[in-house]
Amino acid sequence: MVKxxxxxxxxxxxxxxxxxxxxxRSIRTGRATPSLIEGVKVDYYGNPTxxxxxxxxxxxxxxxxxxxxxxxxxxxxxxxxxxxxxLGLNPAxxxxxxxxxxxxxxxxxxxxxxxxxxxxxxxxRVSIRNIRRDANDSLKKLEKNKEISEDEKAxxxxxxxxxxxxxxxxxxxxxxxxxxxxxxx
Numbered sequence: 001m002v003k004x005x006x007x008x009x010x011x012x013x014x015x016x017x018x019x020x021x022x023x024x025r026s027i028r029t030g031r032a033t034p035s036l037i038e039g040v041k042v043d044y045y046g047n048p049t050x051x052x053x054x055x056x057x058x059x060x061x062x063x064x065x066x067x068x069x070x071x072x073x074x075x076x077x078x079x080x081x082x083x084x085x086x087l088g089l090n091p092a093x094x095x096x097x098x099x100x101x102x103x104x105x106x107x108x109x110x111x112x113x114x115x116x117x118x119x120x121x122x123x124x125r126v127s128i129r130n131i132r133r134d135a136n137d138s139l140k141k142l143e144k145n146k147e148i149s150e151d152e153k154a155x156x157x158x159x160x161x162x163x164x165x166x167x168x169x170x171x172x173x174x175x176x177x178x179x180x181x182x183x184x185x
Contacts, residue, residue: 001142001148002148002153005138005156006156009135009163010163013163013166013167016128016167017124017128017167017171019124027116027120027178028102029178029182031062031063032062032100032102033059034052036087036089037051037057037067037085037089038051040081040085042074043077043081044074044077055067055068056068062102063101064100064101065100065102066098067091068096068097069098075093075098078091078098082098089101105182113182114179114183117178117179117182121171121172125168128164129164132164135156139156139160
């Protein structure tokens with residue numbers, strides 16, 4: 001029972017870190033990375049579809065992304081979707097390929113991105129703390145119902161706290177790394 005609670009908490013916390021990591025990948029740094037636009041939704045025959053499912057995205061240079069649609073008819077909808085995504089990007093196409101130049105970030109924009117990074121990190125930490133609280137509540141309930149001893153509950157809570165510390169540190173490391181990338185000129 002205690003092992004199940006800890007295993008469940010571990011899985012949920014790992015998922016929370018994964019979500020934060022995904023959010024951080026979508027934040028722009030000074031460099032061009034395909035993850036900047038791969039989640040942009042494109043109108044594909046009436047269905048909003050992620051860009052990575054209708055085109056090949058590349059970063060041939062640090063300041064340029066290229067989008068190679070798998071169907072020529074998708075060039076206009078892709079270009080429109082990138083413009084409408086409010087990423088501050090201006091795509092240009094040559095009939096077969098869409099080039100998306102990545103403008104350098106100014107100081108103000110960098111600070112905004114760092115704030116956003118911190119916000120995502122805090123959301124991740126809050127969700128990890130909520131998972132810890134739920135796990136500890138489950139342990140208390142088991143003890144109250146005399147299904148586990150007080151010692152088992154204490155060991156379980158200690159284990160949950162170790163997981164909390166481990167995953168919180170992972171989020172902090174991700175944030176630190178992302179902030180360095182953003183502030184790099």
